[in-house]
Amino acid sequence: MVVHDISKIVLDENFEARRADRQENISFRDVTDFLRRHTVLIGVFGAVGLALGFFYILNTPPSYTATARLVIDPEQGRIASQDASTGTIIIEAAEIASQVEIVKSEAIARAVIERLDLTKDPEIVSTSSWVSSIKETVKSLFTLRAADDTANVPDEEYLMRRTMATFLSRMTVRRVGQSYVLEIGYTSLDPEKAAKTTNAIATAYIKTGLNERAEAARSGARWLESRLMEIGEQARAAAMSVEDFRAMNDITTIGTTxxxxxxxxxxxxxxxxxxxxxxxxxxxxxxxxxxxxxxxxxxxxxxxxxxxxxxxxxxxxxxxxxxxxxxxxxxxxxxxxxxxxxxxxxxxxxxxxxxxxxxxxxxxxxxxxxxxxxxxxxxxxxxxxxxxxxxxxxxxxxxxxxxxxATTYRNMYEGVLQQLIGALQTQSFPLGKARIVTAATAPLGKTWPKPSTVLPLSLTLGLGAGLVMAVMRDGLDRRVSSSERLRAELGIASLGHVPVYRSGPRPQQPAIASTMLPLRSVLDMPYSRFSEALRGVKNSIDSAFPANSTAVVGVTSVGPGEGKTTIASNLAQLYMNEGTSVLLVDADFIGSRLSRVTSEDGASFGMESLRLIGISGQYSRRRSSGETPNPEDFDGKAVCCVPVLTVDQTRKAAVAHQRYGHLPALKAELELLRQRYKVIIVDMSGFEDSADTRVICTYLDGIVVVLGQSDKMTVERLAEALSTFGKSRVALLGVISNRSEGPRRAKMKGRKPWRPSST
Structure with missing residues (x-):
């Protein structure tokens, strides 16, 4: 076992770098441990997501999507380029994309809405998206400005714009692969209405294209006609100028060359x-x-x-x-x-x-x-x-x-004349850019919500949310409940996890306060989870010292109420019942819990105070070593008592005029007691706010820090508390996670605690 020097355990500037390195090196075991720790949380979120998916499916009315397909005439497309090797004409992709946007334009939507009178359709008028709701809320914040704006907009136009927005949100247009085919879809709660509206959209697009081409042909014909007359006059004037110049200069032409x-x-x-x-x-x-x-x-x-x-x-x-x-x-x-x-x-x-x-x-x-x-x-x-x-x-x-x-004007005249003839033909019989390939029919099945899509998606989102919450919980949770975190970030070893003490019924001694029962839990329930965990802690402490050597071990905590006295007394009981000479020293000069229990009813808890044998600074037990123990116990059985050096005895050994003389007196007593006891366990106050504890720790061979408030104790707080030792060289054996629900072996499940039988 490795013993740590507290002076080297500080929260320095490399702390964040070490933590970042630890987070970057994630192994498969870390992932499995993470999932095992948060299985319940992730499962709960997954179940909630699945339940929300079921709720959504049951409360969402089914919608149906009808589709129709149009094909665009490639001869009407714009030629972008031509392949030099094959001669294949390449139709510009932007032309197809432009047609898609034309189908989704407001002009087509307006034509369909007016044809089907959708402004009175409650399915469209009553539907409002969250975007529109936000817009309405924003407008309500600026009532004056909104009133000025709406005063200039007619009610019918506002209704048309709102209907158009909802209509366009229900319509979809896409290009099928790399072909000239466009697929138009419309979603509605009624399948017949969806098919009818989809066909109306396709018809409106084709009709709009025909009208546009006819109108373009009429406008072009009018312009070409006026242009033809202008060019004709210019050609005639140029021809007359040629003949006049030839006659003036006596230039006779033979033939045309x-x-x-x-x-x-x-x-x-x-x-x-x-x-x-x-x-x-x-x-x-x-x-x-x-x-x-x-x-x-x-x-x-x-x-x-x-x-x-x-x-x-x-x-x-x-x-x-x-x-x-x-x-x-x-x-x-x-x-x-x-x-x-x-x-x-x-x-x-x-x-x-x-x-x-x-x-x-x-x-x-x-x-x-x-x-x-x-x-x-x-x-x-x-x-x-x-x-x-x-x-x-x-x-x-x-x-x-x-x-x-003159020849140029003549050619221009002939070209414009040909264009005029083509425009007149187009005007009389316009050709559309697209035609319907497949008309829309009423869909047989609903498009949304689909359980095969919603449930897996909701389950995935729930599991993802649970995973995110687990990651956030791990990332924000800086508590010291994990021994791996202590070892990775502070380099401190964990001596073990001691579970919460749960006492059984004790009908024979009802007068004993329940808060004192944990002080002798290893005597009451020797094979309980608490006792087994504490025995593992004892073995870890023993491994830190050479065999047959004296060990003075201090038990402390960061603050009060973390169970350090319980751990110290039970450790002493374990050493005593294994035949090791042990002494329990109460160095908690603030609380003095062990001293009070020993003075009031020490025999009931297997403890007795030491007795001064006459020479200053020398102590012994009240009974000789060969004397039979006093048979005063809860169960009526003889139990060896652990000697306790109380706070009052230490203070009496101090010099009277020295207010803090108990510290050197305690140091001297420990030096003397080393010669008589193999193991000395010193119960101290919390070292975070106690200067006495930090001084006493320098007298010991090693200390054990009990962490009994894992829900409040963070790595940063523990590091800051340890830094209060300053440059003092104190050997830290490790930490004990008290009241912890740590790993539990399967063989301990269902086992009843051992109870001593009454004789």
Whole structure:
């Protein structure tokens, strides 16, 4: 067993930190212990919650909820984006959420209330929520201002607003998953009314949508019509400006893509290119023919001679004459007249062919001259046309801008015209955004209250409230009834829990006061819960001292009335009945209860005072140690009496002129008595307000603190009381929880206390 030094048990600045650490390290055993301690409290709160749930179910009228489903046309939805990979059109989720809010709007509610005349429905008019009750109370506090406000609001409008608030609180609208379906619900005490109202809400929403689209189409048609007339006038004015500017600047348009000057310029350019090509071709022919003539090859084939019959004829005659000459040379000699005639024919033909070549050369030269002349004419005409069209370029640019403006107005006119046609079609046949998929029908079962929901919820809330109360009780309860709290927060060990003393009937001695009976409870009921607990305390005290050593143990308490005298006297009785030499010292100089009991009727309680044997400071019992005890007891049996050193004996041993001389006298007596008794138990006053007790504790080997008012004693108060010892080194053996309903062993249940039999 660990003995504590009181000087180290103080409520310092680390006290809260230690307590926080203890609270953070919560084990499973702590939880089970907590639940076991507060099982009754949590169970009571759970039962109360369950009872309230039953009461709520029995006293709440059943309500029914009818639902209808609408589907919103996705083609009417607003396109937020498009998936680039799949091309899927994504409808903006805000569009669906907007439709949900539209269904829950006051406009829809007003339409349904007016259609079904719900302002006269007692179910809605008489219903008032706690929010409205609070508002009414607040308004009543400001009667003057409230009177001014209500004077400006008509009674019908106030009734409509109140009905509308109740109506909207009964209506629910939600989106079904990620679809375009909206589910509308309405709760009422009548299932038929719930279905009728739900269908009216759906119809009002669809009708409102149709009316809005028709009204929007009418407004749009009126605006488009006026806009169409305005744009038509602007388009006409722009077209007239284009024609006037074209006539002013002599700009003739051929077709829709070019002007007359542009077409002429294009044609002249084409002719110019053709003339240049023809001149180059004729020049090439002439040059090649001249080279042929210069080479003397008159028999060579040329392109110009292929189509010339005269030149072809001469070539044939030349070939015939040449062939004839070759034949004649083969038969005759060179001087033959036939050969001479043939050669003369050939020379004539060559002269004719040269003349024909010269004619062809002159013809080709004339062709070249003609081509060059035509090319020059075209160049001159192209230059003149280009010079004439250069002055109209700026006018053409401005004309192009005017034509673009006129075309824009024309396109705008056509676009507005198409929109006007669409608006007129929508106005004549408007399309709704939604349609009813499933109409509401009367529900078969009630929606609220459901026992399967209310009872588990009420039970859970009750258990939760009980758990919260238990936590608050543990958190706010700083009493020292728990030994674990003492050990964790102050480091003080618990010697045991001593239950409340309950005496049995004592018919033989009715004169003894019932308040004195606990002083000898271990004698009256040796195997009672009180005696067994006190024997455990005795064993804990014995373990704090070495074997066969003298122990001077003080028994004290924080304040008076905690049962310290009862604990001290019964401990002495236990030591006496176990054969240990024990002495009981009354050091309670304020109350002196033990001294009074010993002086008046000590034998009845197993106690007797010590006797001075003649030498100052030496005491003995009234009977010798070998003498038979006096057989004066409640049951008529011989009982050994515990010697008691009374307060009067201590005061007589003190010096007469010293007012506080009893303290050193007590110290001297304890030193002498150590030699004769093995165990000395000192009963002292409460140390919280007694300086004598704090001084006497320094004379002892150890002290035991009795806590008999656990409902009033807190950890903080105990720590503050222990701090009154200051720096005094006093050994604290532990605390005893007196009058405690601590843990009780099962085997003690139902056992009757042992009573000594009469002989």
């Amino acid at each position: 070019s002007t007359l000057e542009q077409q002429q310029l294009s044609e002249l350019s084409s002719q110019m290119l053709a003339a240049r090509a023809a001149t180059a071709a004729e020049t090439a022919k002439l040059m090649s023919f001249q080279e042929l003539i210069a080479s003397g090859s008159i028999m060579a084939d040329v392109d110009e001679g292929a189509d010339n019959p005269q030149l072809q004829k001469l070539r044939d005659e030349m070939r015939a004459a040449t062939s004839k000459l070759e034949n004649l040379k083969a038969r005759y000699h060179d001087g033959n007249p036939a050969i001479v005639a043939a050669r003369a024919e050939i020379e004539r033909l060559e002269a004719a062919m040269r003349a024909e070549f010269q004619r062809i050369e002159r013809l080709l030269q004339s062709h070249v001259d003609i081509a060059q002349t035509r090319e020059k004419l075209l160049e001159t005409e192209l230059a003149n046309l280009t010079a004439a069209g250069a002055g109209k370029n700026v006018a053409r640019v401005e004309l192009s801008e005017m034509e673009s403006r």
